[in-house]
Amino acid sequence: MKLYYTPGACSLVPHIVLCELGLPYELEKVDLNSHTIEGGGDYYNVNPKGYVPTLQLNDGQRLTESGAIALFLAEKLPEAGLLPTSGSLERFRVQEWLFFIGSELHKGIGQLFNPQLTPEWKKAALAGIEKRLAYVDKVLTGQDYLNGARFSVADAYLFTVLSWTKPLDIDLSRWPALRAFHDRVAARPAVQKAMQAEGLL
Known part of the structure; x- marks a missing residue:
């Protein structure tokens, strides 16, 4: 491949x-x-x-x-084990996260790289992004990965999108569980x- x-x-x-x-x-x-x-x-x-x-x-x-x-x-x-058993609810939970990350975080954070973004539009976009990051932070509080203790393909996606916050000067320290998640995944071999x-x- x-x-x-x-x-x-x-x-x-x-x-x-x-x-x-x-x-x-x-x-x-x-x-x-x-x-x-x-x-x-x-x-x-x-x-x-x-x-x-x-x-x-x-x-x-x-x-x-x-x-x-x-x-x-x-x-x-x-x-x-990167994807739960076909037909299981856990499998659809992973897919649910993939769709959420793709539509709400990937597109939201990704647009901030556009140099033509006006200050007003950027402010509005950041407000929506921060709301979604706070939601994921709450989900991750008390657990290692999006679906609990096991790393999945959705976690690889979330990690990648969160990595874009650094060059965009979005401080993840406001969301301790998100920051810990990012550090945890970054350490995986x-x-x-x-x-x-x-x-x-």
Whole structure:
């Protein structure tokens, strides 16, 4: 398999999952400003959407979207426990978190990187983001991960999005459980491996 990624972007989610599972993969770095692949090539020919991640399978098929790729990978090695049993309520809880993170946190925090964002719009966006971060902080109070004691693909997604708060000067210390969660996940060997490979450490 081959993962097309940009350092620190949402492609870090499937990268972490690949490392957690110990599956073999190759990396292809993408410059999202020029939409070119390191070493040459137009990234739009790989993914017409123009953004990362893209996972190219061994048979040449491609899969996009962080959450979908993470679910696909977790299914390949169910014994690793990154995704609860199919049909269980716990499984749908993980999916519930993936949808929430994708729609409420990823898009919310991600928009703050837009240099054309007006101060008024940024203030309004931050108010919504802070409300959602406070909600997740409350959920994480007294537990290690989103669904309790076990790390899942949803935690990889939350960690990645929370990592964007630092360059945006959003202080996570206001939410102690979130800050502790971020530090806890950052210390996982698979997360360290993925971040090291992307030049983030």
